[in-house]
Amino acid sequence: MPENTQEGFIDQQKVLDNEEYSIKNTQSIIQKAVDWFRARSMFVLAYGTGCGAIEMPPIFTSRYDIERLGVVGVATPRQADILIVSGYCSYKTLKRVIRSYEQMNEPKYVIGLGSCTINGGMYWDSYNTIKKLDEYLPVDMYINGCMPRPEALIEGFVKLQDNIRNAKSEAGYIQYRENNAFYRANQEKIFGKNTTPTFEENFAGMNQ
Amino acid sequence: MIEFLKKHYEIVEKAPRLYKLQIESDKLVEILSSVSINSNFITLSQIACTDWIEDEVFALNYILTTKERDKNLMVEVRISRVHCSLPTLLNLYPQAQVMERDLHEMYGINFRGNDTLYDFALENWNEIPPLRREFDTLAYVNEHFDFRIGREDNKDVKAEVKRRKAQAKESKDGK
Amino acid sequence: MENNDNRLIKIYHGPQHPGITGNMSMELDLLGETIKGARTHVGYLHRGFEKLIERRTIIQAFTIVCRICVPEPDPNEENFARAVEGLAGIEISQRAKYIRVMVLEMARLAAQMLWMGGQSGSIGLGVVGQWSVYDRDLILDLFEELTGGRVYHMYIYPGGVRRELPNGFLEKLAQLLDYLEGRLLAYDSIFFENSTFKKRAIGVGVVNRDEALKNGYVGQVLRGCGIERDVRRDNPYLVYDKLDFEIPTYEGCDVYSRALVRRGEMVESIKILRQVIAQMPSEGAIMQKLPKHRKFKLPKEDIYVATESARGEFGYYMAGDGSEFIRRMQVKGPSLIHGFTLLENLLVDEELSNVALIMNSLGICPPEMER
Numbered sequence: 004m005p006e007n008t009q010e011g012f013i014d015q016q017k018v019l020d021n022e023e024y025s026i027k028n029t030q031s032i033i034q035k036a037v038d039w040f041r042a043r044s045m046f047v048l049a050y051g052t053g054c055g056a057i058e059m060p061p062i063f064t065s066r067y068d069i070e071r072l073g074v075v076g077v078a079t080p081r082q083a084d085i086l087i088v089s090g091y092c093s094y095k096t097l098k099r100v101i102r103s104y105e106q107m108n109e110p111k112y113v114i115g116l117g118s119c120t121i122n123g124g125m126y127w128d129s130y131n132t133i134k135k136l137d138e139y140l141p142v143d144m145y146i147n148g149c150m151p152r153p154e155a156l157i158e159g160f161v162k163l164q165d166n167i168r169n170a171k172s173e174a175g176y177i178q179y180r181e182n183n184a185f186y187r188a189n190q191e192k193i194f195g196k197n198t199t200p201t202f203e204e205n206f207a208g209m210n211q
Numbered sequence: 212m213i214e215f216l217k218k219h220y221e222i223v224e225k226a227p228r229l230y231k232l233q234i235e236s237d238k239l240v241e242i243l244s245s246v247s248i249n250s251n252f253i254t255l256s257q258i259a260c261t262d263w264i265e266d267e268v269f270a271l272n273y274i275l276t277t278k279e280r281d282k283n284l285m286v287e288v289r290i291s292r293v294h295c296s297l298p299t300l301l302n303l304y305p306q307a308q309v310m311e312r313d314l315h316e317m318y319g320i321n322f323r324g325n326d327t328l329y330d331f332a333l334e335n336w337n338e339i340p341p342l343r344r345e346f347d348t349l350a351y352v353n354e355h356f357d358f359r360i361g362r363e364d365n366k367d368v369k370a371e372v373k374r375r376k377a378q379a380k381e382s383k384d385g386k
Numbered sequence: 387m388e389n390n391d392n393r394l395i396k397i398y399h400g401p402q403h404p405g406i407t408g409n410m411s412m413e414l415d416l417l418g419e420t421i422k423g424a425r426t427h428v429g430y431l432h433r434g435f436e437k438l439i440e441r442r443t444i445i446q447a448f449t450i451v452c453r454i455c456v457p458e459p460d461p462n463e464e465n466f467a468r469a470v471e472g473l474a475g476i477e478i479s480q481r482a483k484y485i486r487v488m489v490l491e492m493a494r495l496a497a498q499m500l501w502m503g504g505q506s507g508s509i510g511l512g513v514v515g516q517w518s519v520y521d522r523d524l525i526l527d528l529f530e531e532l533t534g535g536r537v538y539h540m541y542i543y544p545g546g547v548r549r550e551l552p553n554g555f556l557e558k559l560a561q562l563l564d565y566l567e568g569r570l571l572a573y574d575s576i577f578f579e580n581s582t583f584k585k586r587a588i589g590v591g592v593v594n595r596d597e598a599l600k601n602g603y604v605g606q607v608l609r610g611c612g613i614e615r616d617v618r619r620d621n622p623y624l625v626y627d628k629l630d631f632e633i634p635t636y637e638g639c640d641v642y643s644r645a646l647v648r649r650g651e652m653v654e655s656i657k658i659l660r661q662v663i664a665q666m667p668s669e670g671a672i673m674q675k676l677p678k679h680r681k682f683k684l685p686k687e688d689i690y691v692a693t694e695s696a697r698g699e700f701g702y703y704m705a706g707d708g709s710e711f712i713r714r715m716q717v718k719g720p721s722l723i724h725g726f727t728l729l730e731n732l733l734v735d736e737e738l739s740n741v742a743l744i745m746n747s748l749g750i751c752p753p754e755m756e757r
Contacts, residue, residue: 048402050402051408051409052409052430052431053409053431054453054456054537054753056408056409056456057456057457057500057537058537060500060503060515060519061519061522061523064503064515064516064519064520065516065517065519065520066519066520066523076404078403078404080402091433093429093430093431093432093433094333094334094335095332095333095334095429095430095432096401096409096430096431098334099401099402099430103402121359122358122359123356123358125449125450125453126433126434126438127352127358128348128349128352128438128441129348129352129433129434129437129438130338130341130346130348130351130352130434130437131332131333131341131432131433131434132433133356134352134356134357134358134359135356135358135359149538150537150538152536192355193355194335195335197334197335225687225688225689226472226689228621229689229690253599253600254599254600254601254602255602256602256690256692256699256701256718257690257701257703257716257718259688259690259703259705259714259716259718260714260716261688261705261713261714262713262714263707263713270705272688272690272703274690274701274703274718276602278599279615279620280615280617280620280621280699281620281621282621283621283690283692285688285690304600304601304602305601305727306601306602306722306723306726306727308726308727309722309723309726309727310722317436330429331428331429331756332428332429332432332756333429333432334429341434341437342434342436342437344440346437348434348437348438348441349441
């Protein structure tokens with residue numbers, strides 16, 4: 004690249020102005036590396052809340068083999084990065100889902116699987132299932148379909164990896180932390196007195 | 212064995228190998244005990260309840276199955292919807308416990324003698340039992356949830372159908 | 387030191403637990419590793435199907451019926467279709483009957499394959515699941531070709547079946563059957579004859595044979611006790627009375643016997659499917675002429691129908707009321723009695739590590755308990 008000419012200078016300027024190399028982003032290079040690693044190792048807690056659980060065995064076994072993307076199933080919330088809410092949530096389940104989600108360590112992401120997590124799906128007029136999951140938990144990725152095919156699931160995972168790697172949108176757990184009052188209010192609206200305890204309440208219980 | 216029962220009770224054959232018997236609710240335990248001793252209809256497959264709100268009754272069908280599992284007998288009792296109460300069959304069939312628990316929650320029927328009628332599927336439910344006909348699930352949903360924009364279900368589609376038909380006719384006439 | 391020997395610890399096995407067969411929970415009282423009391427909790431999957439069906443016409447109800455049991459939706463469709471046909475007085479063609487038998491047996495094979503993955507996973511044999519879920523997918527591929535759906539087929543409709551067989555479907559099915567029959571030998575060596583599985587399964591989860599018939603147990607629980615009961619033969623529907631098949635039984639009453647019964651059933655399913663391929667009439671309507679959507683009304687009658695699913699008898703009670711809506715449809719799946727009356731007693735005095743093993747061998751499926 005000729006540096007001493009006008010064109011060369013402009014080219015250099017373009018490189019510096021490019022967001023990826025700009026000085027204001029240099030602090031986040033470590034962050035970028037971390038995000039890249041994060042995207043390549045997703046530990047999944049597949050909570051079988053509904054029908055979607057039946058497509059979990061195929062994608063975790065030899066035919067679709069999602070492990071090649073770095074996605075591995077784990078048993079407990081405390082080890083997991085991703086919570087899959089696989090299908091409709093009844094009241095009783097939603098309460099357990101929220102508890103599982105709150106036990107997970109940050110960073111954490113939620114995948115809503117199936118039409119029924121988006122808008123009620125088949126059970127839009129059922130008295131016992133919730134209609135919009137994102138009112139109660141911050142959903143990072145919805146995968147629609149009833150039920151979604153394994154290919155759709157893999158596509159969803161790849162998209163989520165993209166989002167994590169490029170930090171395209173603000174991650175759900177930050178929203179959950181910052182807008183906690185909104186989520187709590189929605190949870191209290193359907194659970195009433197039986198809402199899961201807040202962090203402070205839990206903590207107060209431990210001190211006694 | 213069905214011939215023996217036919218001698219004593221008015222049994223109707225509804226379909227091949229499916230029979231029906233209608234009895235009074237106060238004779239329920241007596242008749243079911245005698246059926247289970249005197250015939251081979253020894254096991255209870257299901258207790259099915261139907262809400263006939265226009266007749267003000269619940270119709271409960273106790274579906275009995277033979278030891279050979281080849282014939283089914285539906286024993287129907289009708290009870291009032293208001294003071295709905297029936298004796299439990301726990302002593303005859305242990306599996307009746309969970310079925311009665313289910314019906315207690317879904318219809319509010321009290322089974323006398325069954326002391327395990329606590330929550331089955333619902334948690335902290337304060338409305339009327341959901342499977343009663345007067346419980347309107349759509350009204351309940353509209354009251355407790357709001358739908359995402361773009362999902363305006365249960366609209367009257369007739370107007371739209373009429374409009375489309377007229378449109379199709381117009382385009383046909385135009386040609 | 388304080389003596390804690392007799393202190394009971396209460397733990398919840400589920401609903402979020404890798405060893406549970408679906409979204410349900412077992413409340414266990416533990417003394418050390420031994421279970422002293424068990425209570426089943428359901429309701430995590432309650433959607434109020436039976437309420438929803440009351441508000442839907444027949445074709446609308448048909449789409450949600452298959453969702454009652456996720457691993458094996460076809461017996462539900464068959465039950466629903468047969469109940470509506472019984473009430474409306476519709477007789478379906480011979481060809482439709484054969485196609486239905488074919489779909490039901492394919493679904494049974496697929497469900498047994500999935501069960502094999504779950505049962506082996508419950509004792510840590512991961513490879514079996516890797517193989518059997520793959521083989522199940524091959525059956526699902528055929529389903530997809532036939533019905534358009536992988537898991538939910540929505541194929542068996544009152545009056546017959548919804549689509550004609552694709553070209554060359556039966557040949558493909560015959561090829562797949564040959565492949566699966568060969569695979570069964572591989573499963574023998576890795577799973578059914580595996581000494582780990584034998585050590586864990588023999589003598590565990592022993593069902594009391596004397597009360598089995600009286601308490602209404604069905605399916606593999608009965609056949610694993612040496613009692614030969616099968617709805618397909620005792621109360622035959624469709625064309626099962628024209629087909630030649632055996633009912634495998636074993637005497638052990640334990641987890642291992644139930645596994646061998648399922649192994650035998652897979653062989654019988656393949657046998658039935660081969661007969662269906664040979665006997666199926668090549669001509670004939672697959673769908674009867676039905677009334678129009680809003681005029682499809684059921685009389686004020688009631689009926690009970692039962693189908694043999696992969697886990698035992700699946701029964702539907704249905705009542706019509708003269709309108710286009712179904713007044714009442716009540717589902718009785720095999721898990722209702724197995725999950726409460728049987729499982730709560732079976733777990734007492736077992737080890738904690740056997741809970742997942744026993745639940746899988748009974749084939750507990752919560753969506754059909756609470757609908």
